[in-house]
Structure formats: structure tokens, C-alpha cells
Amino acid sequence: MTVASLSCAALTALMGQQNVALSDNSSYAAALSSYASQQEASLQPTCIIFPQTSSDVSAAVVALQNQDQRTPFAIRSGGHTYWAGAANIADGVVVDLSNINDIELSTDQSTITAGVGASWGTLYSLLDPLGLSVNGGRVAGVGVGGLSLGGGISFFSPRYGWTCDTVTNYQIVLANGSIVDANSQSNPDLFQALKGGNNNFGIATYIEFSTFPQGNLWAASVSNDLSLADDVIAQFVNLNSPTAYDEYASFVMSFGYTQAQDSMVITSDLDYTQVTQSVENPPAVYEAWLALPNLTSTSQIINMSSLSVADQSIQPDGARSLSLVTTLLSNTSVIKAASEAWQANVPSITNVPNISFALTFEPLPPSFYSRGARTNSLGLANRNESLAIAVITANWFTSTDDTLVNTTMQSLLDNVNSAATELGGSDSFIYLNYAGQYQNSISSYGNQSVALLQEVRRRVDPSLVFTEQVPGGVTTMTPRKDSIPHETRTAAEPRQNKLYTVRLARVEQVNPSVRLLRLALPQEPPSDESAFDAQSQETFSFLPGQWLDVHIPSIPQAGGFTITSTPADAQPLPIPDPTIIQDGTENLSHQQGEFGTESAAAASDGRYPYVELAVQQSPSNPAAAWLWRPHKEILGSELRVRVGGSFVWPPPSSVRMELIRRIVFMAGGVGINPLISILSHLTEEQTPNPAFPLPEKSPNHPLHIRFLYSTQIPAPSIPDEKTLEQILFLSRLRNIVQRTRTVTKRPANIKLDLDLFLTNLSSPAAATQASEILNKVTDGSNVSNDSPLIRVHGQRINKDDLDANSQQEDTVYYICGPPPMTDEFVQYLEPVVGKERVLYEKWW
Known part of the structure; x- marks a missing residue:
């Protein structure tokens, strides 16, 4: 039996069969079907327990720690995440x-206590007849617990702040x-930590809120x-x-x-929580907004339970x-730039059946967020x-579109974040x-x-039960990967000792x-011009796919950037004029000439050895x-670098090099960076160093490489040469494919197929246009016409594109892209x- 199965058996004995549901129980199916999203409902727990009291929860928490290996568990209030x-x-x-889910109103009606399994709709239904309300959620089915532990936005937040700011216990x-109990008098540090700290400290069972007088609302x-x-x-901004x-x-x-209507509109929900006028006489604050020409407009006087x-x-x-979220400064240029970014992304998903796709702005003025900011x-x-x-x-209905x-x-x-940063309008919250x-x-x-949350957790959960056994939610000690210093995040990765x-x-x-x-x-x-004398150079080497720690003198923490050149590029050729290296060579324009010309960053005769990095704009990353x-x-600045990383060619020793006859690369966005280095290395006619082996390439042992590259063009229009040139490494990829197809230049028995997946093309005609541009041969090369140089698809990569089966013992897969893409295909393969x-490898 698994650890979870043992715990489920122990919990059944402890709580009774009526409070523990296994997969064959109707309560199990009902609980799963009630999650707010298909993704959550698709997971299959070993069992679901339904405690009736705080004491039941206490017994369960202890029991879940009693196995030799502590049982992983999840905590559900409303299941709306x-x-x-x-x-x-x-x-x-x-x-x-x-x-x-029981609810109790205090004798003087100044507070109301709700079990965390209750919904906001239930509270409002009880309070509306009494002329009272609470600073709670806006959607009836959302659970009391989760919203109140993560902050909480209410119709009443302009008056009272976050939902958690009106919690009294x-x-x-x-x-x-x-x-x-955690309140202003008892466990005050825990009380503050719970107001935004999520499930890092325990399982909240009951929450007490302040009430206030409230009648009907005006809603439009x-x-x-x-x-x-x-x-x-x-x-909005005004x-x-x-x-x-x-x-x-x-x-x-x-x-x-919405895909069903194939239309883009702006929808505004305007609510006013003090009703002194009729439906026909809207609040004065909204008069200018309502005066704009509209497609539809409705308004009503309504109570909280009905509105939720x-x-x-x-x-x-x-x-x-x-859902994904960010925070912006509220000014017209920033909000407009964000909305334009949304509009530019819409064509990417127009073929997803019945999708709805929205960018929503919610006001966060100082009078809202400052009310409880220090508590x-x-x-x-x-x-x-x-x-x-x-x-x-976004809401959609098929997993194939995930x-x-x-x-x-x-x-x-x-x-959105990039545009806001450029305009000085981003906020880190x-x-x-x-x-x-x-x-x-x-x-x-x-x-x-964060220091407060860490200290509270050390006090109330020193064994990290709610960090290590509860993988869901957000844990205090696991900050965003993009906020962890590069060298800390990659501390377990191999790296060289020497700084160059x-x-x-x-x-x-x-x-x-x-x-x-x-x-x-x-x-x-480092600071002596004799350092550039070829006779004084020491060996610099790396494996294709590795990255560099880049130390910049004025920045305390190193940045990490993937090497996109090959080991051969790091080998010296005849030395050029030293002033080129001293002053730097400027090239800030796009590549010139025909689409297929050699990249300005490619190696040329007569140069110092070099490494190339592709650096994405990231204002929050100091090194970038x-x-x-x-x-x-x-240009001309001296930096210190160190090689590291384990996502490399050759594959680990558990994969026998002599058996490899097929390599499949899958790149998503800037995840192409390590893969372009590996592909460029593999398609070299010979390796410059036996430490960087290539698979055997001979007439008897052909090597088949498939390269699947998913990305977007800069604008969802009919593509032309200029827009296609802006796709990272596409020119280089095309040159590599053309070289493998050119009779006089072809490396020994390599077959290379390149599939380009452009996920934001506006129409099938756009894919055809891109294919025509990319498959032109303009330099007179004698190219084999067995298949197109590049196959262009106006869609995402699907599992069928991998052509994977268990008999492919001669195949290795290299995948690098955003976490959702990488996770999906790794779990499949x-x-x-x-x-x-x-x-x-994932990029973050």
C-alpha cells in the first residue's frame, strides 16, 4: 500500500466511513465535480475526508504525520482557485x-463567525434581511476560507479595504x-500573517468578520x-x-x-453601495461613463445575495x-498599452472552441490598500x-488546447509587464x-x-508540515523562481570552478x-591589453546547452544566460584588429539583405574566440x-563568467551514444536558446574536440534530427520577410537546414526536418505566406527538393507531432520552453x- 492509502485507512478508522470517501464513493465524485475548473477536478486523490469540526481537523492533521513518510495532502475550502x-x-x-459551514451572528450583531466551508452567498442570504453585510467576496460560490487568507476584494473594499482587514479572529x-485563536490580542503575529499568508501556518476552520449596516446596491x-x-x-483612471x-x-x-461571437468588447461592471436614487437616476460618479455610446447597458437595484x-x-x-495577474500604476498610457497587448494576443486563440479570453482591470487606490497595510x-x-x-x-473546454x-x-x-516597465508603470505586487x-x-x-511570515512559520510549524506536505497554495519559503538569484536557484547544478x-x-x-x-x-x-594576446589565452570550454554565470562589476548578484554559440566558436581563429575587441562592434539593426543571409552574430574568419548569449529584456533582472x-x-566592458548547467549534449551515460539515430528537439519561445547551440554543434561536419562527441554519421548509420520550434511573430498579421527576421534564430535555423540539404555542403548523412509553429498567425493564409517566404532558395545552392526547408504551422505543437512510441530506443528528446508546455510534453513522453x-529544462 502507498503512504496515502495507509493514511486513508487510518483516517477511516479515526473519523468513520461516513466522513472518508474513496474513489468508488458518490461523495468522492460529487466533491471532484464541484471544483471551479476542469484542471482541479481532473486530479484523483487517494481519498477525500470531510471533517465536521475543528477537532476532526486536528485529529486528521496529526494522523497525516503518523506514517513513516508523511502523507501529502491538500486543503479545500471552496475550491475556486x-x-x-x-x-x-x-x-x-x-x-x-x-x-x-455553520454560521453564527453575535448577540449584538457586530460580528459574524463562519466556518471556512461556507460560501459568501450563504452569508449574504442570512445578513440581507437584517440590513447587514460583510466585506466579503463578490461571487456567491467562493469559499469564505481561501478568499480571506489571500487578501480578498469586495464591493465594499473602497470603504473597508481587503476582506482580511475586516477579520477579527x-x-x-x-x-x-x-x-x-489568532486576533489582535491572542497570537497577534499569527493574526497578521494569516491576512495574506495563505495556508502556510495551519488549517483555518472558523473566521470572524465585522459586520456593518447595508441596504440594497445599485448595479450596472x-x-x-x-x-x-x-x-x-x-x-477608469479618473x-x-x-x-x-x-x-x-x-x-x-x-x-x-468570446470565440462564440468572434468579437472583442469592453465590459464594465459599475456598482454603488449606497443607494439614494432609483435605477433611472444613476450615481453621479458614473454619469460620464454611462454617457459614452454603448452596445448594451443594464442597471438594477439589488441585494448582495442576488448580486453575488x-x-x-x-x-x-x-x-x-x-488566471494570471500583475499590478500596474493606474495611468492612461500604462492601461492603454496593456489593453493593446491583449488585443494583439487575441488572434493566437481565436481557433480555440468556445474560449473566452479577457484582460480585466480592478482599481486599487491608496484609500483601499492602505486601510490595513500595517496590520x-x-x-x-x-x-x-x-x-x-x-x-x-481564460475559459475553454478541451485539454488539447491547454x-x-x-x-x-x-x-x-x-x-503587459514589459510595456508597463518601459512606461515606468509597473508594480511588483x-x-x-x-x-x-x-x-x-x-x-x-x-x-x-516575508521575514514576518518566515518567523511566524518557524514558531507555529517548525517541522514545515504545511510547506512540505501541502504542495498546493503558495509557500512562504518558495519565492518565484524568477525572483531567486540565479546562483542560488542553480546551486545544485554542476559548474566549473574557474571564472574567465x-x-x-x-x-x-x-x-x-x-x-x-x-x-x-x-x-x-583581466585589465591588461596583453590579455588579448593569443599566446596568453587559456582553454575555455563548455558543453552545448550550458549557461554562463555572468558577473557584472556594478551588480552584486550574477545573472544566468544560456550560451547560444557552439564550442567551435570558442576556438581561436586568426586574430583581428584588437581595436575591434577593445571598442566593440555595433549592430543594433535587424539583419540586412535577403532573408537567408548569415546572421551578424555568426562566426567569421579572423576573430577572437567568443561565446554568444541571447538576453531577453527583463527589467526586474538586474543583470539583464x-x-x-x-x-x-x-560595449567594451569587461565581465567575469563561469560555465554551468546539466541540460547538455551529450546526453547522460545511461543513454548509449552509439545507438542514437534520432534526436527530437522541442523549443518554446526563448527555450530555443540551449537547443540552437546543441543543433548547431550536431550539424557541424566534425567536432573540434573529442570531449564534445557527435553521433556517428555515415551512410550506414544516418542521423535524423527533428526540430520543433513554437513561437510567435511580432504582430498577428500576414507575415513578411521583415517580421519573420525578428523571430529568434529563425535565420540561423534556415541556414542550417539549407546546408544539410545542399549537395556540396551536406554533413555526412544528416537528415534535418524543421517545423515552425507560429501560434498567433491571423489566418491559414498567413501560414502559407510564411512558408513561401521561408522556403525560397536565393543563393543558387544546389538544394535537394525532397521536402520544404521549413514546414510552417499556424498552431501549437501537439502530442501527435512528436511521433513517439515505446519502440524508439534509438531516440532522445530535448525539450525547453515555458513550464506549462514543458510539463505537458515531459509527462506525456x-x-x-x-x-x-x-x-x-524550463525557462521561467
């Missing part, structure tokens, strides 16, 4: 708190099974044509400013696309859902400007309740808040978000930001071909 594993778990135990079960929904974007944005602030006004603005149910209906049943753990006490939460959401949707959303998030699986909100709270001195010799702007940098390889001493300074500021032949 979308990503798989947030409140469910495969091969573990789900602690489902839905039966801890948490009852919580700690790792040792004790049941404690207005849709506008996309052509009015500037006007609608201006209304009402989110301190000068126009109204504490009774709650509003959101959403740019939305109406908002619940917006979420389609049975959908696959995802919660969200880390916003040092802000003083109006902010806007920007949340990207990677396309995930990568499109991540691309949009990156584009990530709202936990909207965050995706790979966004760790807690690290965005800042050092002071290099000089930045060339900058090439491939597209608006990626630069290629050439680092010339002079050696010690420095390397993106104006070229005149950085490993059971089919074996783990040892699936090599992968």
Missing part, C-alpha cells in the same frame, strides 16, 4: 472543509494539532465597442484617482473576447480555466499611488487570489513581510525583446537590465519512451 493542485492532489489526501488548527453592466477604449480607460475617489463606487473594466449569484453565473460550468502581510504599506490589478483570464492557451496567456503577461500556479505572490510582498574574463564585443538587436551579445574570450589578466543598457554604455531519454 483554477490551477490543478491548488486545493486538490493526485495520490494524496484532500481535507475538504465543506461541512464546516481566525480559529486555526496548527501542525501539532492544537486549536488556537455596460459594454462598449473597442473603438472607445481610450474613453473608457480615461473613466475614478481610480484620489481626486475623484468615491468610497461607495466599486467598478471593474474588462477587455473581453449573478456574478457566479459568469463562470461557465465544466470549463478549463486559468496585514500583503506588503503594501510603502505605496502611495493609485494602482490597478490587471488579471488575465498549451496554446497557457503560452498565450504567459506571453500576454510578459508583454502580485495578488495571491488571482495568481497562476507559477506566480508566487508571497515573494512580491517584500522582504519585511570576457569583453562585450557586439550587440545585435534581434527584435524588441531579445538581444544577441557576443563575448570575446581574452583571458587573465544592465545588458540592455544603451550599447555605447556597455516519459511513460512512453522512458525518463532517461527525455531531457528537459
Whole structure:
């Protein structure tokens, strides 16, 4: 039996069969079907337990630690977080708190205590007849527990702040099974930590909230044509400013696309929590917004329970859902740039059946977030400007579209953050309740808040039960990977001992978000021109696929960047004029001439040895930001570098080199970086060093390479040579394929097939146009016409494209891309071909 099976048996004996559901139980199926997303519902826990009281939870927490290997478990309140594993778990135990749902109003009606399994709709139904309300969730079915531990946004937040700011007490079960209260008098540090700290400290079972008098609300929904974007944005920004602030006004603005209607519209929900007028006389604060020409407009006087149910209906049943979030400064240029980025990404997903795809802006003015800023753990006490939460959401229905949707959303998030940074309008805060699986909100709270959370956890959970046994949620000690210093994140990776001195010799702007940098390889001493004498050079070597620790003198922490050149490029050729290396060679334009011309960064006769790096614009990464300074500021600079990394050619010794006859590469976005180095090396006619072996290439042992590259063109239009030139390494890939097809230049018996997947093409005609451009041969080469140089697809990579089966013992797979793509294909391939032949790396 598994550890989880043993725990399920022990929990059944402890709690009774009626409170433990195995997979053949109707309660098990009902619980899974009630999750808010298909992704969560798809996970199969070993059992689901339904504690009835805090004491039941206490007993379960202790029992889950009693096995020799502690049992992994998930904690569910409402199950409204979308990503798989947030409140469910495969091969573990789900602690489902839905039966801890009793509600008690205090005698003086100033507070109300709710079990975390209760929903907000239930609270509102009880309070509405009494003329009372709470600063709770806006959707009826959302659970009380999760929302209140992650912050919480309410219709009443302009008056009262985050939902957690109006909590007066948490009852919580700690790792040792004790049941404690956390409030301003008892366990005040834990009380503050729970206000935004998620499930890092225990299982909250009951939460007490302040109540306040409240009657009906005025609620409206207005849709506008996309052509009015500037006007609608201006209304949002104005009402989110301190000068126009109204504490009774709650509003959101959403740019939305639905595949069923094939249309993009702006929908605004305008609510007012103090009703002194009729439906026909809307609140004065919204008059200018409502005066804009609209497509539809509805308004009503409504109570909280009915309004929350109406908002619940917006979420389609049975959908696959995802959300990602960022925070922006609330000004017109930043919001407009973000909305334009959303509009540019829409064509990528228009072929996904029944998808809805939205970018929604929610106001976050200082009078909202500052109310409890020093008594919660969200880390916003040092802000003083109006902010806007920007949340990207998608709902779709087929798992085959997961990677396309995930990568499109991540691309949009990156584009929004990049545009905001360029305009000086980005903020580091990530709202936990909207965050995706790979966004760790807690690290965005800042050092002071994180230190508090860590200290509280050391006190209440020294054995890290709720960190190590609960993989869902967001853990304090696991900040976002992109926020961990490179050398810390890669500490377990192999790396060389020696630091080499290099000089930045060339900058090439491939597209608006990626630069290629050439680092010339002079050696010690670093600051002496004799270092560039070929006689003084020491050996610099690396394996294809490795990266460099890049130490920049003015930056305390090294950056990590993948080498995109080959080991042969690091070998010396006849030495050029030293002033070229001294001053650097400027190349900030796109490649010149015909599409297939050699890249400006490719090796040429007469040069120092070099390494090439592809550096994506990333203002939050200090090393990358420095390397993106104006070229005149950085060319000629001396840097110190060290080689590291294990995602390399050759594969590990468990894969026999002499048996390899087929290699499949799969690259997603900038995940092409290590793979272009490996491919370039493999297609060299001979290896310059036996330490970097190549598979045998002979007429009797042909080597077949498939290269699958998924990316986007800069704009979803009919592609031309200029836009295709901006795709990272596409020119280089085309040259490699053409060389393998050219009779007089062909490496010994290599067959190379290149498939390009452009996920944001506007139409099938665009794919045809791209194919025609890419398959032209303009240099007179005698090229074999057995198949196109590049096959172009206007879609994402699918599993069928891998052509994987268990008989392929001569095949190895190299995968590098964004986490959702990499995870999907690794999980598919490993059971089919074996783990040892699936090599992968994720970019974050």
C-alpha cells in the first residue's frame, strides 16, 4: 500500500466511513465535480475526508504525520482557485472543509463567525434581511476560507479595504494539532500573517468578520465597442484617482473576447453601495461613463445575495480555466498599452472552441490598500499611488488546447509587464487570489513581510508540515523562481570552478525583446591589453546547452544566460584588429539583405574566440537590465563568467551514444536558446574536440534530427520577410537546414526536418505566406527538393507531432520552453519512451 492509502485507512478508522470517501464513493465524485475548473477536478486523490469540526481537523492533521513518510495532502475550502493542485492532489489526501459551514451572528450583531466551508452567498442570504453585510467576496460560490487568507476584494473594499482587514479572529488548527485563536490580542503575529499568508501556518476552520449596516446596491453592466477604449480607460483612471475617489463606487473594466461571437468588447461592471436614487437616476460618479455610446447597458437595484449569484453565473460550468495577474500604476498610457497587448494576443486563440479570453482591470487606490497595510502581510504599506490589478483570464473546454492557451496567456503577461516597465508603470505586487500556479505572490510582498511570515512559520510549524506536505497554495519559503538569484536557484547544478574574463564585443538587436551579445574570450589578466594576446589565452570550454554565470562589476548578484554559440566558436581563429575587441562592434539593426543571409552574430574568419548569449529584456533582472543598457554604455566592458548547467549534449551515460539515430528537439519561445547551440554543434561536419562527441554519421548509420520550434511573430498579421527576421534564430535555423540539404555542403548523412509553429498567425493564409517566404532558395545552392526547408504551422505543437512510441530506443528528446508546455510534453513522453531519454529544462 502507498503512504496515502495507509493514511486513508487510518483516517477511516479515526473519523468513520461516513466522513472518508474513496474513489468508488458518490461523495468522492460529487466533491471532484464541484471544483471551479476542469484542471482541479481532473486530479484523483487517494481519498477525500470531510471533517465536521475543528477537532476532526486536528485529529486528521496529526494522523497525516503518523506514517513513516508523511502523507501529502491538500486543503479545500471552496475550491475556486483554477490551477490543478491548488486545493486538490493526485495520490494524496484532500481535507475538504465543506461541512464546516455553520454560521453564527453575535448577540449584538457586530460580528459574524463562519466556518471556512461556507460560501459568501450563504452569508449574504442570512445578513440581507437584517440590513447587514460583510466585506466579503463578490461571487456567491467562493469559499469564505481561501478568499480571506489571500487578501480578498469586495464591493465594499473602497470603504473597508481587503476582506482580511475586516477579520477579527481566525480559529486555526496548527501542525501539532492544537486549536488556537489568532486576533489582535491572542497570537497577534499569527493574526497578521494569516491576512495574506495563505495556508502556510495551519488549517483555518472558523473566521470572524465585522459586520456593518447595508441596504440594497445599485448595479450596472455596460459594454462598449473597442473603438472607445481610450474613453473608457480615461473613466477608469479618473475614478481610480484620489481626486475623484468615491468610497461607495466599486467598478471593474474588462477587455473581453468570446470565440462564440468572434468579437472583442469592453465590459464594465459599475456598482454603488449606497443607494439614494432609483435605477433611472444613476450615481453621479458614473454619469460620464454611462454617457459614452454603448452596445448594451443594464442597471438594477439589488441585494448582495442576488448580486453575488449573478456574478457566479459568469463562470461557465465544466470549463478549463486559468488566471494570471500583475499590478500596474493606474495611468492612461500604462492601461492603454496593456489593453493593446491583449488585443494583439487575441488572434493566437481565436481557433480555440468556445474560449473566452479577457484582460480585466480592478482599481486599487491608496484609500483601499492602505486601510490595513500595517496590520496585514500583503506588503503594501510603502505605496502611495493609485494602482490597478490587471488579471488575465481564460475559459475553454478541451485539454488539447491547454498549451496554446497557457503560452498565450504567459506571453500576454510578459508583454503587459514589459510595456508597463518601459512606461515606468509597473508594480511588483502580485495578488495571491488571482495568481497562476507559477506566480508566487508571497515573494512580491517584500522582504519585511516575508521575514514576518518566515518567523511566524518557524514558531507555529517548525517541522514545515504545511510547506512540505501541502504542495498546493503558495509557500512562504518558495519565492518565484524568477525572483531567486540565479546562483542560488542553480546551486545544485554542476559548474566549473574557474571564472574567465570576457569583453562585450557586439550587440545585435534581434527584435524588441531579445538581444544577441557576443563575448570575446581574452583571458587573465583581466585589465591588461596583453590579455588579448593569443599566446596568453587559456582553454575555455563548455558543453552545448550550458549557461554562463555572468558577473557584472556594478551588480552584486550574477545573472544566468544560456550560451547560444557552439564550442567551435570558442576556438581561436586568426586574430583581428584588437581595436575591434577593445571598442566593440555595433549592430543594433535587424539583419540586412535577403532573408537567408548569415546572421551578424555568426562566426567569421579572423576573430577572437567568443561565446554568444541571447538576453531577453527583463527589467526586474538586474543583470539583464544592465545588458540592455544603451550599447555605447556597455560595449567594451569587461565581465567575469563561469560555465554551468546539466541540460547538455551529450546526453547522460545511461543513454548509449552509439545507438542514437534520432534526436527530437522541442523549443518554446526563448527555450530555443540551449537547443540552437546543441543543433548547431550536431550539424557541424566534425567536432573540434573529442570531449564534445557527435553521433556517428555515415551512410550506414544516418542521423535524423527533428526540430520543433513554437513561437510567435511580432504582430498577428500576414507575415513578411521583415517580421519573420525578428523571430529568434529563425535565420540561423534556415541556414542550417539549407546546408544539410545542399549537395556540396551536406554533413555526412544528416537528415534535418524543421517545423515552425507560429501560434498567433491571423489566418491559414498567413501560414502559407510564411512558408513561401521561408522556403525560397536565393543563393543558387544546389538544394535537394525532397521536402520544404521549413514546414510552417499556424498552431501549437501537439502530442501527435512528436511521433513517439515505446519502440524508439534509438531516440532522445530535448525539450525547453515555458513550464506549462514543458510539463505537458515531459509527462506525456516519459511513460512512453522512458525518463532517461527525455531531457528537459524550463525557462521561467
